[in-house]
Amino acid sequence: MTASAVEIQARTLAGYADASRLRQVQDRDWVLDRLTGDPRTLVDLGSGIGQLLQAALERFPSLEHAVGLERSEHRIAEAAERLRPYGDRVSLHQADLTAPEPLPHRADVITSTSVLHWLYPHEERLFAWVAQHLAPGGQFLLTTYHPARDSDGFGGEDELVREALTAVGIERSFVPGVFRRGDVLPIATRTRTPDDLAETLRPHLAVADRLERDAVVTVDGAEQYAHFHAATFGDYYAGLVPPDRRTDFFRAIGETAWRRQQERGWVSHMPVHLWQLTAH
Numbered sequence: 001m002t003a004s005a006v007e008i009q010a011r012t013l014a015g016y017a018d019a020s021r022l023r024q025v026q027d028r029d030w031v032l033d034r035l036t037g038d039p040r041t042l043v044d045l046g047s048g049i050g051q052l053l054q055a056a057l058e059r060f061p062s063l064e065h066a067v068g069l070e071r072s073e074h075r076i077a078e079a080a081e082r083l084r085p086y087g088d089r090v091s092l093h094q095a096d097l098t099a100p101e102p103l104p105h106r107a108d109v110i111t112s113t114s115v116l117h118w119l120y121p122h123e124e125r126l127f128a129w130v131a132q133h134l135a136p137g138g139q140f141l142l143t144t145y146h147p148a149r150d151s152d153g154f155g156g157e158d159e160l161v162r163e164a165l166t167a168v169g170i171e172r173s174f175v176p177g178v179f180r181r182g183d184v185l186p187i188a189t190r191t192r193t194p195d196d197l198a199e200t201l202r203p204h205l206a207v208a209d210r211l212e213r214d215a216v217v218t219v220d221g222a223e224q225y226a227h228f229h230a231a232t233f234g235d236y237y238a239g240l241v242p243p244d245r246r247t248d249f250f251r252a253i254g255e256t257a258w259r260r261q262q263e264r265g266w267v268s269h270m271p272v273h274l275w276q277l278t279a280h
């Protein structure tokens with residue numbers, strides 16, 4: 001059986017420019033609006049397809065070095081294409097942020113949007129790295145998502161996945177066991193609470209300010225959400241089902257989201273925090 005378009009999309013995390021309009025892209029302007037002055041070096045951690053770097057290069061002619069660190073080679077390739085017009089103002093590096101390597105740059109600004117939960121439980125390594133790479137007076141702007149969490153540690157996307165797994169034949173009460181056996185941590189467990197995060201940050205960085213907004217995801221149809229899921233979560237959850245059921249899984253994710261949209265007027269909503277941090 002050949003893989004469906006959405007399965008192929010999940011493998012390569014493709015389609016993010018479109019999908020991120022539903023949620024993640026809003027973080028970009030929220031973060032950049034906090035910047036004042038004439039930054040010369042900005043490092044974006046988990047830079048994806050380079051959207052934040054591009055917006056920063058457009059806004060700040062002072063920017064001499066826009067640096068992206070990202071794990072996915074597909075995303076780096078897409079970012080390189082997008083940022084080609086900015087020439088040697090840009091450098092992109094493949095990196096695993098759970099074990100970040102030193103960089104030759106000290107940054108006026110370090111940013112990271114919609115990434116931190118993927119680094120759980122090793123976020124502290126990145127915070128130590130950031131503290132070492134901020135130039136004097138520099139700041140780290142970080143967005144973090146905080147879905148409500150139930151007694152299984154499920155919340156946010158996990159809830160849609162639980163419905164979709166049930167739709168493809170897994171008994172609801174078995175779903176937490178399926179996650180454990182598949183070595184998949186619920187996203188609502190990966191996303192620490194704001195208090196827990198404040199504790200994790202404390203040894204390395206000082207909180208200068210913290211803002212909060214509600215991120216609401218709405219969709220126009222089932223297929224749109226299936227593509228959002230594939231572009232955002234890739235195979236993370238889809239790997240829980242055998243390859244011959246994945247097309248059904250993505251379809252069920254889309255249908256679950258669309259049902260919610262019709263019942264509630266939204267698919268999901270959760271608080272997002274913007275942390276403005278400085279070195280001690």
Ligand SMILES: C[S@@+](CC[C@H](N)C(=O)[O-])C[C@H]1O[C@@H](n2cnc3c(N)ncnc32)[C@H](O)[C@@H]1O
Pocket residue numbers: 020024025027045046047048049051069070071072075095096097098112113114115118119232
């Ligand atoms: C939801 S996307 C956010 C991308 C971009 N920052 C944005 O706001 O649109 C999460 C990104 O983090 C990257 N990522 C996840 N784990 C990573 C790791 N351990 N090291 C580096 N990048 C990672 C993913 O490849 C993906 O591009």
